[in-house]
Amino acid sequence: MEYFDIVIIGGGPIGIACGLEAKKKGLSYIILEKGPIVNSLYNYPVNMQFFSSSEKLEIDDIPFISKEAKPRRSEALEYYRRIATSNKLNIKLFEKVNSISKEDEEFTIVSEKNSYKSKNIVIATGFYDIPNTLNIPGEDLPKVSHYYNDPHYFAGQKLVVIGASNSSVDAALESYRKGAEVTLIIRGDEIGERVKYWVRPDIINRIKEGSIKVYYKSTVKEISKETITINTKNGLETLPNDFVLALTGYKPNFTFLEQVGVAFSNDEKKIPVYDEDTMETNVGGVYLAGVICGGLETHKWFIENSRIHAKMIVKDILEKK
Incomplete structure (x- = not known):
């Protein structure tokens, strides 16, 4: 030894x-x-x-x-x-x-x-x-990942990105620009303040123009093979969905x-x-x-x-x- x-x-x-x-x-x-x-x-x-x-x-x-x-x-x-x-x-x-x-x-x-x-x-x-898990039904489905790698993978797909950090914002912007239909789910009421200063205006403007959809003050309740159900400030909403990036830290x-x-x-x-x-x-x-x-x-x-x-x-x- x-x-x-x-x-x-x-x-x-x-x-x-x-x-x-x-x-x-x-x-x-x-x-x-x-x-x-x-x-x-x-x-x-x-x-x-x-x-x-x-x-x-x-x-x-x-x-x-x-x-x-x-x-x-x-x-x-x-x-x-x-x-x-x-x-x-x-x-x-x-x-x-x-x-x-x-x-x-x-x-x-x-x-x-x-x-x-x-x-x-x-x-x-x-x-x-070790990712922070959501502990919700469907989190273990193959369509769900806690890691993001390459935006090309999501081209032409309905993608939900959970979180408002740098990793979430980068994934949302890059995937949108490769042709994904991106929806952001954010627990708070705005994009995170720690997001890179040269990126934050970009994501805010994409949200304002409607290119990327966002649900503020919202959490995910359940994920199924073809949908995702969200707790929004206006009640439950179920969206058609292909992939989920749970970038929750x-x-x-x-x-x-x-x-x-x-x-x-x-x-x-x-x-x-x-x-x-x-x-x-x-x-x-x-x-x-x-x-x-x-x-x-x-x-x-x-x-x-x-x-x-x-x-x-x-x-x-x-x-x-």
Whole structure:
């Protein structure tokens, strides 16, 4: 069984940043990623453009050059992939971690392919893998998805998009422009204020002109093979429907954190307990990095404000060592 100074769980931008910092400081490390390099970014919509500018997505002061100020998914994949490969990071892909146990001061990390030992674990698993479900009849139908990829798929189809966030608005606009008949279902009374500032006027104008239909202050009651039933402010309404994109947000893998022994705040935000100076949790030797630190407040942490976690964590491990 191999031993490392640090086992990093999650091969996204922040996990990669942690690996770079560990390598730079002479610590042995391994990054375990259940999918491809930067798995979450890989699963973003094919045409996605980041809200942040390229320099804010940089890690370890490695320049990120993009065609526009705000890079697109394909450019980000190229950037982080090149960092991982050119630095010969010790990263194991398509290797999901199944369990972590601790005896005395040492952890045993068991993956689908191997087992490892370490005194320090960094959990940098993000939040994109578990969608917030609607818990309504018909949500498990093949026509319903919690992820959006390519608008071409919905051309000529009656598409309902649930939500008012960036992902919902992007899906609605792109699918409309590829020939879908788009209807937005929004719980609130307007398009979300956090929607990208250069996109928000576009969706508002498409709604005003009638190109995209919208139901404000509405929720979905039921989905069937050919229809969708909505609770609107004027009562129930049933619409003909081919596909549903339930883009209602995502959440961290709380079950995994609980199995490790990480504690949480006592409110609905479910924020993990950690030291803000070192990123170490209530479990000695277990550190958090990236968006997972925000619990259900997934809008609080981004690459740009959490890339510093790598230096904080490695510094604390070195001081203990």
